[in-house]
Amino acid sequence: MPSTPVRVKVRSLVEGAAQGALLFADVGLSFWGGVDPASGEVIDRHHPLSGERLAGRVLAIPSGRGSCTGSSVLMELISNDHAPAALVLAEADEILTLGVLVAQVIFQRSLPVVCVGHEAFNRLRGQGFVRVEGNRLTLSGRRPQDHWRAMDVPWQSPAPVSLDLTEQDRALLDGAHGKAAQVAMQIVLRMAEIQGATRLLDVTQAHIDGCIYTGPASLRFAEQLVQWGARVRVPTTLNSISVDQRRWRELGVDPALGEPASALGDAYMAMGAQLSFTCAPYLLDTAPKAGEQIVWAESNAVVYANSVLGARTQKYPDFLDICIALCGRAPSSGCHLDDQRLAGLLVDVPQPAHMDDSFYPLLGYHIGALAGRRIPLIRGLEHAMPNLDDLKAFGAAFATTSAAPLFHIAGVTPEALDPNDVLAPGAPLPLETVDTAGLLASWRELNSARDTRVDVVSLGNPHFSLSEFAALASLCAGRIKHPDVVLAITCGRAVLEQARDAGHLAVIEAFGAVLVTDTCWCMVGEPLIPAHATTLMTNSGKYAHYAPGLVGRGVHFAGLAQCVEAACAASAPGQPPAWLHPIVRTESPTDV
Structure with a gap:
């Protein structure tokens, strides 16, 4: 550790002053699924910081990764005093930055967020104590003995002098369309500034990820927008919420979760969003076309829209998604632009x-x-x-x-x-x-189970498609699952009805499966996962990664047919698939 303080110039993404012991990792962290919003503990069991507590420490990570809901988790942590003292990033991260900006607006609380670049970031490894002030970061071996004090910087509306705004943009910013739209435009412009955008562009539709309940702060944000008269300006769909809104009582969900989670979905519908409740909006009839400019949040949906559909969206953080939907305008940056794709x-x-x-x-x-x-x-x-x-x-x-x-x-x-x-x-x-x-x-990494036992088979992360229902029905036909195994499938309401009309559900329900709509496995816990269950099996790489931290169970990861076999046998082989030993190259990669 340095004997004298070392000062590093940084780019300030959110102003402020804070200090604390350094918590360093050279691996990005998804705050959603990776950090407990109620305690600030790192629960991503694959991450080097697993088990660490963030509160009061200066967290240094290259960037966020994974879920768009990281912004909601960070806002939750700020509101309940379990947030880090400051964030030090190698690269600017919009998801985490946005969570702090919204906390400024709703709770008048904040923390500094700075970007140092990769070279300076790598020098942080092994350091002891960090102080952040504006555009300066100071490293020292231990806490300095001085009378320095931390400071939050209150929310300030951005000055749009560097942006080419239309007359309608300025009307929104001036409050001509109500306070909700005004605050939304302020947040959009602040993010445009961070992204280096010089103008805004029109979007044709939105998909909102902020309807996932991460705690009281997420509900307060949505209800505040409703009180301010929020109404979406473009067709807007909703991601999975945290419960099956029609059946959460029947499924035994604790009202302490069921009531606010359901109320959060209602709040977004009160803003004019459609009742879709799916993490796979690309399966809806409203899926965008190639080249269409959209604002989607939910990490898997963003990637599918950009990569498979050829539509254009950033990986939008929770809360920025609804802000753009309220304005109908997004920063012209990132994957909206040809050269950034x-x-x-x-x-x-x-x-x-x-x-x-x-x-x-x-x-x-x-x-x-x-x-x-x-x-x-x-x-x-x-x-x-x-x-x-x-x-x-x-x-x-x-x-x-x-x-x-x-x-x-x-x-x-x-x-x-x-x-x-x-x-x-x-x-x-x-x-x-x-x-x-x-x-x-x-x-x-994905197979964290310690024995061959299988208590729960988890399917539908992301939500099941009609073709997946057809494949599952074929595998289940004429069979019945083991009585001690829960096999549950999450899906959207629209696809559920398509599967019912196609005759797939009769076969699957005869097999013994449970069907759950509106929510998905990343929000499912007890009692759908029985308290005595120790091991899950899934065909989802996403859920195999998150489940050990989210629900504290070991996981078997395998294909769909193997999941059905495990549901019948209550056990899994626990061995890699045959095709993985060895992989044989059938032809050389294309030269490009």
């Missing part, structure tokens, strides 16, 4: 022989960790013909370990049918190669 990383993938459907979520999870914030171009799957369910599973797992809002698969996804279209001319890119050892390591 180009690949920043090449990934060569060997195509395994005789693979099953566990290949794509495992691959997405692995490549997401390799990519970080970079948009990858994945080569080697040109003839694999992944279907939409494969891409959905890949994207959800990719969004769990990556902060990137987009991936390209050469010859598969719409913008990379000719992979040269997503490469900047004359700009060589770093190359990563996926191999058996790396995929096996990722498989072991």
Whole structure:
């Protein structure tokens, strides 16, 4: 540790002054699913900070990653005094920054957020004490013996002098359309400033992730907007909420969760949002078309919209999504722009022989960790013909370990049918190669169960599609699950009715499955997961990652057919799939 203080110049994303013991990690952290909003404990059991408490410490991480709901969790922590004293980032992170800005507006409380760049960030490793003041960061071995005091900076409406605003933008900003729209526009402009945008653009639709209940602060934010007269200006759908709104009492959910979680969904519908309650809005009839400018939150939905549909959205944080929906305007930056959708990383993938459907979520999870914030171009799957369910599973797992809002698969996804279209001319890119050892390591990360027992089989994260219901019905036909195993499926209401009309539900319910709408596995707990249950099984790479921290159970990860077999046998092999030993390259990656 330095004997004399070392000062580092930083970029201030949220002003303020704070100090504390340094808590450092060189791995990004998803606050949602990775930090307990009620205690500030890091609950991501795959993260190097697992078990640490954030309160009062200066947290240094490269950036956030994973869920868009991280902003809501951070606002919750600020409101209940379990937040870090300050955030020090290698790269600007909009999700975490937005959580602090909304806490300023709603609670008049804040914490400083600074960006130091990768070189300075790497020098923080092993340091002891950090003080943040404005655009300066000071490192020392221990707390200085002086009379220095921490300070919050109150919310200040941004001066829009650097932005090219329309007459309608200025009317919203001046309060001509009510206080909710005015505050929303202020927040949009503040984020535009952080992103370096010089103008705003029109969006055609929104998908709101902020309807997930993270605690009292998330409900207070939505109800405050309703009291201010909030009304969305574009067609708006809602993500999964934290309970099945029609059946939470029947399912045994504690009213302490059921009532506020249901009220939160009602608050967003009071603003004019549609009752959709799905984390897979791309399965709705309202799914956007290629090139359409939209504002979607929910990490898997963002990645699917950009990558598979070719629509255009940032990875919008909770709360910024509704602010943009109230204005109908978004910063013209990031994946809204052509040049920001180009690949920043090449990934060569060997195509395994005789693979099953566990290949794509495992691959997405692995490549997401390799990519970080970079948009990858994945080569080697040109003839694999992944279907939409494969891409959905890949994207959800990719969004769990990556902060990137987009991936390209050469010859598969719409913008990379000719992979040269997503490469900047004359700009060589770093190359990563996926191999058996790396995929096996990722498989072991996802398989945290200590024995072969299976108590619960979890399906529908993201929400089940109609084709997944068809596949499950085929696997379940003429069979009955083990009486000691819970098999539950989460899905949206619209897809549930489609599956019922197609005759799939009769077979699946005869098998013994439980069907849950409106919510998804990332919010499900007891009693749907029985108190005595110790082990889950899932075909979702996303849920296999989050479940140990969210519900404290070990996980088996496998394909859909293996999940049905486990539901019948109440046990799982606990071994990697046969196709993973070894992966054989069927042909060389395409040269681009």
